[in-house]
Amino acid sequence: MEHTPVTPPSNQPALVNDNAYYPSKELLSNLAKQFQAPITRRAIRPGYIARTDGFDVNKAVADLEAHPGQEALLSRLLSVSDLTDKLYDRFSQNPNSLYNWYPAVQHALQKSSTELKSPDTKAMRLPIELAQFIRFEYQETSQADKELFNRFIFDQFELEDDKTYFIKTGTFSSKFQFANAKCSEPREMGEYFQVINNFAMEVGAGKTVDLVVREYIEDVEDNPxxxxxxxxxxxxxxxxxxxxxxxxxxxxxxxxxxxxxxxxxxxxxxxxxxxxxxxxxxxxxxxxxxxxxxxxxxxxxxxxxxxxxxxxxxxxxxxxxxxxxxxxxxxxxxxxxxxxx
CATH class of the missing domain: 3.30.470 (D-amino Acid Aminotransferase; Chain A, domain 1)
Incomplete structure (x- = not known):
């Protein structure tokens, strides 16, 4: 697969810098046609997400927001639900997502007289279909589909073999399970992302549709x-x-x-x-x-x-x-x- 930056659909924010991009619909369509597992083929087709949780998520979210004191339950619901267009748009606008704030930080570092640095960073906003894919349970997706997603991630992020990366979703790094955040197997990075996002959903932090690949900063101090x-x-x-x-x-x-x-x-x-x-x-x-x-x-x-x-x-x-x-x-x-x- 060849990465070709394109103008995102009208419901997506404009690309904010050279390190942020949105896969083309043509690329997505070709990818979706190759999925093999029944759960994946049922739920993912270009422009289509099948419901698997059996209730109206948009209504449930609105009901919880109408009653103060339900923030914890709302966070949990948002994190584990299948995506809807409204939920996808909500996650896209999450100000805590690196995809949204990193351009401002990058600009400030470049324009200021400062010693502060930032790791080399690439961010991708997944289309709704692939954002839904990483919400599937890792154990329920076939190895063939995992490998397909691995190839997609490797090509789209233009990764290099034998290189170590620090990875996270737009809002969750899984640093408390650091073996998942530090990826030395770039050809398996798609699986790393799915595992990280599954865990984020479990702890109420699955509220992003963005993926991030960063330079891994080697520790020069030999800290424990x-x-x-x-x-x-x-x-x-x-x-x-x-x-x-x-x-x-x-x-x-x-x-x-x-x-x-x-x-x-x-x-x-x-x-x-x-x-x-x-x-x-x-x-x-x-x-x-x-x-x-x-x-x-x-x-x-x-x-x-x-x-x-x-x-x-x-x-x-x-x-x-x-x-x-x-x-x-x-x-x-x-x-x-x-x-x-």
């Missing part, structure tokens, strides 16, 4: 790892107001109170090992956070005038040696750790 291979690097969560270009506060991403509470409560043997690893590394994380706090504040202040977003956000910054990388952004109202400001 937790969560199945994730280097425990010093990270900062910076809360900002983009309307006033103001830094509201900075907290450690791996905050001692939060980490000790979460890891100590873990029942799995691997989580208990992660708890001991964190305790042994806590002083280094704390010392480096304090040492680089002013620098991070100054660098974020430098990009805020060029960050063309409206409202308040959290911006995550990762330290790797002497380098600082902007790695994530989300609405402050939907971000963790605000209680620590």
């Amino acid at each position: 790892t937790i969560y199945n291979g994730m280097p425990l690097r010093t990270e900062f969560r910076v809360f900002v107001n983009c309307d006033t270009d103001e830094v509201l506060g900075v907290v450690p991403y791996w905050h001692p109170i939060v980490m000790k509470r979460a890891l100590k409560a873990g029942l799995a043997e691997s989580i208990q090992a992660d708890y001991l690893t964190y305790l042994a590394h806590e002083d280094k994380l704390t010392d480096e956070f304090n040492e680089h706090l002013s620098r991070v504040r100054n660098e974020i202040n430098a990009i805020l005038p060029n960050l063309n977003l409206s409202g308040s956000y959290s911006i995550d910054v990762m330290k790797n040696g002497d380098d600082l990388y902007v790695i994530d952004l989300a609405l402050m109202s939907e971000s963790a750790l605000t209680e620590l400001l």
Whole structure:
């Protein structure tokens, strides 16, 4: 399959930069014709999504939104439901999706005098049919269809053999199952994406139709790892107001109170090992956070005038040696750790 950037359908946002694109309908049609598993052939044809959950999702969403206090149930419903046109449009407009915010960050880094960096990044907005495909249970799709999707992902993202990537959906990285987020098997990346999105749906985070492939930043500090291979690097969560270009506060991403509470409560043997690893590394994380706090504040202040977003956000910054990388952004109202400001 050959990647040819095209103008997206009228119900899609315009392409925002050279690293974001939308597969053509012709390419999608050719792909859909090759699916073999009955569940896939029944549910996916160009322009068509079959209902499998047996109820009116749009009505259920409207009913929950009409009753305050149902946010958790609504999030769960949105995450696990089959896609409808309305649900697809809602997910496309999700401000927390990297597909939507990354161009603004990229622009700010390019236009500002800053040491901040960003990993090389490509983002794809899946058409509704393929967005539905990654919502199918991994175990229920045939190996032939998985391999077909693998080839699609490999070709469309122009991946390279023998290269390691960091991957995520538009809003969910599965960093707590880091073996899925760090992909060293690019020809199987489609399966990685399906597993990640299945897990996101289970935890109420399946509210995106975007996929992201990023440069994997190798750890140059030889930090210990937790969560199945994730280097425990010093990270900062910076809360900002983009309307006033103001830094509201900075907290450690791996905050001692939060980490000790979460890891100590873990029942799995691997989580208990992660708890001991964190305790042994806590002083280094704390010392480096304090040492680089002013620098991070100054660098974020430098990009805020060029960050063309409206409202308040959290911006995550990762330290790797002497380098600082902007790695994530989300609405402050939907971000963790605000209680620590």
